Amino acid sequence: MAIKQLRFTSTLICGLQNQGVGAxxxxxxxxxxxxxxxxxxxxxxxxxxFRGPVHKRSCTDVxxxxxxxxVILGYIALGTVAWIHGDPRKVVYPTDSHGQFCGQQNTxxxxxxxxxxxxxxxxxxxxxLINLQCPTTQLCVSxxxxxxxxxxxxxDTNNWEYYKQFCKPGFEIGSKSVAEVIRDEDxxxxxxxxxxFLQRCFPxxxxxxxxxxxxxxxIFKDGDNNKRSVSDLKDAAKAASLVPRELxxxxxxxxxxxxxxxxxGMKIFEDYANSWDWILIGLVITMVVSLLFILLLRYTAxxxxxxxxxxxxxxxxxxIFHCYWEYSSxxxxxxxxxxxxxxxxxxxxxxxxxLSQTWLIFMISLSVIEAIIVIILIxxxxxxxxxxxxxxxxxxxxxxxxxxxxxxxxxxFLLAICLAYWAVTAVFLASSGNAVYKVTPTDDKxxxxxxxxxPQTFHQTNITTVCPGSQCLFAFYGGESAYHRYILVLxxxxxxxxxxxxxxxxxxxxxxxxxxxxxxxxxxxxxxxxPVCPLYSSFSRAIRYHTGSLAFGSLxxxxxxMVRIVLEYLHHKLKGSQNVCARFLLCCLKCxxxxxxxxxxxxxxxxxxxxxxxxxNFCTSSKDAFFLLMRNVLRVAVLDxxxxxxxxxxxxxxSGSVGVLAFFFFxxxxxxxxxEVPSLNYYWVPxxxxxxxxxxxxxxxxxxxxxxxDTLFLCFLWDLEANDGSPGRxxxxxxxxxxxxxxxxxxxxxxx
Numbered sequence: 001m002a003i004k005q006l007r008f009t010s011t012l013i014c015g016l017q018n019q020g021v022g023a024x025x026x027x028x029x030x031x032x033x034x035x036x037x038x039x040x041x042x043x044x045x046x047x048x049x050f051r052g053p054v055h056k057r058s059c060t061d062v063x064x065x066x067x068x069x070x071v072i073l074g075y076i077a078l079g080t081v082a083w084i085h086g087d088p089r090k091v092v093y094p095t096d097s098h099g100q101f102c103g104q105q106n107t108x109x110x111x112x113x114x115x116x117x118x119x120x121x122x123x124x125x126x127x128x129l130i131n132l133q134c135p136t137t138q139l140c141v142s143x144x145x146x147x148x149x150x151x152x153x154x155x156d157t158n159n160w161e162y163y164k165q166f167c168k169p170g171f172e173i174g175s176k177s178v179a180e181v182i183r184d185e186d187x188x189x190x191x192x193x194x195x196x197f198l199q200r201c202f203p204x205x206x207x208x209x210x211x212x213x214x215x216x217x218x219i220f221k222d223g224d225n226n227k228r229s230v231s232d233l234k235d236a237a238k239a240a241s242l243v244p245r246e247l248x249x250x251x252x253x254x255x256x257x258x259x260x261x262x263x264x265g266m267k268i269f270e271d272y273a274n275s276w277d278w279i280l281i282g283l284v285i286t287m288v289v290s291l292l293f294i295l296l297l298r299y300t301a302x303x304x305x306x307x308x309x310x311x312x313x314x315x316x317x318x319x320i321f322h323c324y325w326e327y328s329s330x331x332x333x334x335x336x337x338x339x340x341x342x343x344x345x346x347x348x349x350x351x352x353x354x355l356s357q358t359w360l361i362f363m364i365s366l367s368v369i370e371a372i373i374v375i376i377l378i379x380x381x382x383x384x385x386x387x388x389x390x391x392x393x394x395x396x397x398x399x400x401x402x403x404x405x406x407x408x409x410x411x412x413f414l415l416a417i418c419l420a421y422w423a424v425t426a427v428f429l430a431s432s433g434n435a436v437y438k439v440t441p442t443d444d445k446x447x448x449x450x451x452x453x454x455p456q457t458f459h460q461t462n463i464t465t466v467c468p469g470s471q472c473l474f475a476f477y478g479g480e481s482a483y484h485r486y487i488l489v490l491x492x493x494x495x496x497x498x499x500x501x502x503x504x505x506x507x508x509x510x511x512x513x514x515x516x517x518x519x520x521x522x523x524x525x526x527x528x529x530x531p532v533c534p535l536y537s538s539f540s541r542a543i544r545y546h547t548g549s550l551a552f553g554s555l556x557x558x559x560x561x562m563v564r565i566v567l568e569y570l571h572h573k574l575k576g577s578q579n580v581c582a583r584f585l586l587c588c589l590k591c592x593x594x595x596x597x598x599x600x601x602x603x604x605x606x607x608x609x610x611x612x613x614x615x616x617n618f619c620t621s622s623k624d625a626f627f628l629l630m631r632n633v634l635r636v637a638v639l640d641x642x643x644x645x646x647x648x649x650x651x652x653x654x655s656g657s658v659g660v661l662a663f664f665f666f667x668x669x670x671x672x673x674x675x676e677v678p679s680l681n682y683y684w685v686p687x688x689x690x691x692x693x694x695x696x697x698x699x700x701x702x703x704x705x706x707x708x709x710d711t712l713f714l715c716f717l718w719d720l721e722a723n724d725g726s727p728g729r730x731x732x733x734x735x736x737x738x739x740x741x742x743x744x745x746x747x748x749x750x751x752x
Contacts (some may be wrong), residue, residue, distance in 0.1 A: 057615030065548030086428030102140035112140035144194040144201035267681035274678040286694040290701040298395035323363035330356040422498040503554035515612035549618040659691040
């Protein structure tokens with residue numbers, strides 16, 4: 001019986017030690033003697049030959065590496081096929097509503113290289129992104145209009161010869177009424193002075209000091225070469241009796257919105273042109289501040305954390321005091337003692353604040369929260385100290401391997417290549433085949449909307465009768481051949497391989513950084529034992545030996561992301577569905593796969609760290625990392641949340657500080673340098689650019705720091721399990737961590 005009690009006590013103590021409860025630390029030798037099995041695997045055993053990232057390693061996951069190389073070759077073949085079947089002219093030349101290229105030789109549009117939109121406002125419709133077409137007539141013209149004119153002006157004057165070049169070929173006056181012409185878009189309801197941009201006519205409007213100007217002119221010629229202003233044009237539109245008043249109101253309102261949008265766009269462009277050098281200066285300042293912040297975390301991490309904790313406790317404590325004060329002051333007032341259930345539900349929540357019971361509930365709730373926070377801090381104080389010590393050690397590691405801070409530039413360059421190749425391949429796949437036309441109605445309720453049609457026989461159908469004003473306009477390129485039937489499959493392959501390559505690039509960066517920081521941790525005498533060029537060595541090992549493992553982990557994540565994309569597509573298609581059960585099931589699937597993606601990212605990140613250190617395959621590394629973390633789950637939770645919060649605080653602090661400095665500069669709040677501030681229309685344009693750019697730069701720097709802390713944490717856990725501080729098995733953790741854990745290395749001749 002005594003032996004059983006002793007075994008039970010030993011088991012309990014070992015379990016407490018593994019979970020890190022309290023300050024009691026059981027010697028590792030005694031823990032090993034008990035030989036207690038664990039659900040998450042046995043603690044790591046000492047390896048006398050291990051001295052940091054393994055150099056003599058073999059290739060891992062070779063089969064996946066071969067598959068990955070074959071897929072890359074297939075992706076290159078896919079891009080080649082897309083280039084062969086795609087027509088570059090469909091990308092270079094604009095296309096009119098009949099699918100004909102503007103400016104192409106040996107065609108009727110050979111001398112008409114510019115695309116003119118009848119109603120450009122319709123191109124701003126959100127359906128353009130879904131249907132991939134602008135729902136208005138598009139015509140190839142030789143030059144953009146250079147004057148104001150309405151259709152009524154053209155019909156009532158002798159200027160029809162000029163106006164008809166912007167109408168559909170073959171249209172004759174008198175075949176339809178003016179309202180029918182505008183409805184069917186045989187002619188534009190109005191032409192305005194425009195200039196070509198990207199081979200397309202855009203209105204040439206600019207507002208200066210509240211006055212509309214076109215090419216720096218305020219008076220324009222109309223169809224009869226008479227000088228007219230914008231107000232004259234509005235009067236002419238209002239005076240038109242043949243066209244419904246609502247139609248002209250929509251036209252003039254649309255033009256006003258277009259003018260405002262273009263005015264704002266031009267001003268924003270001018271602001272960027274005048275302030276780009278100062279924006280770059282602000283981003284450089286962000287880089288310097290981010291670097292200094294990371295390097296100073298070794299001195300400030302503990303102070304920041306405890307200031308935050310004290311601040312939270314103080315704020316909650318003040319909330320309790322304020323609730324008690326409100327409760328005491330309302331207790332003696334008539335009507336304040338009524339209960340919430342008696343007064344019922346009110347949309348005016350200020351009524352509840354006049355009840356003493358409300359403040360009593362608030363006070364009790366805040367008291368419970370305060371008690372929970374204090375209890376958590378008492379029991380997790382050691383883990384908080386470990387987290388702070390690892391954060392400081394991460395800053396120290398980066399100071400010794402400064403090149404790691406600039407490695408994300410290589411990752412960004414590789415990601416840019418992947419994105420560019422995917423985009424070009426997608427464009428050429430989309431431009432494969434013949435022109436496809438679809439029904440474009442004036443009313444979204446038309447039952448024939450977006451159906452495929454034939455422009456030659458469109459007017460012989462009853463579609464124009466059922467949906468007056470409908471047109472058969474060019475939509476995209478495709479066809480009915482075997483190749484074109486598989487265009488969608490090729491697009492899906494393009495997206496999937498793109499996701500795989502992007503995830504592989506991120507994995508390569510994480511594995512490289514992990515190998516470099518692990519070289520720092522497993523150097524017994526820092527910095528003397530840190531190997532030369534640890535970042536380059538780690539990158540070489542990852543590419544040479546572990547391409548297959550990185551591809552394996554990236555493949556799993558890419559599959560989940562692809563499923564999420566398909567679910568998003570189905571969710572979009574089912575938005576108007578009446579099947580509530582299907583939509584609910586789809587939402588549940590989206591939520592589950594979102595959680596699965598984030599879990600896989602967590603597992604992959606730690607697996608890549610283990611691969612970088614020990615050189616094992618992906619599955620073994622994933623298992624080792626997961627079990628190691630689960631044996632120290634409380635430490636993982638504390639470190640993860642503390643690191644995330646401090647890094648988020650650092651990003652906000654840096655971007656906010658640079659943003660405040662940029663605000664005082666661009667808003668001319670600093671008298672000493674007001675003369676250097678550029679003239680701006682909207683000072684918030686460069687200000688927002690600096691703030692967003694600062695946050696992205698800080699995120700890039702802090703992502704390296706996060707990988708560093710995660711790597712050091714896994715090395716620390718492994719060190720804690722495999723070593724005992726003896727001369728043959730010394731701890732590699734720093735003195736602070738050893739002191740927190742009440743561990744020490746036995747001194748040797750060199751004084752360690």
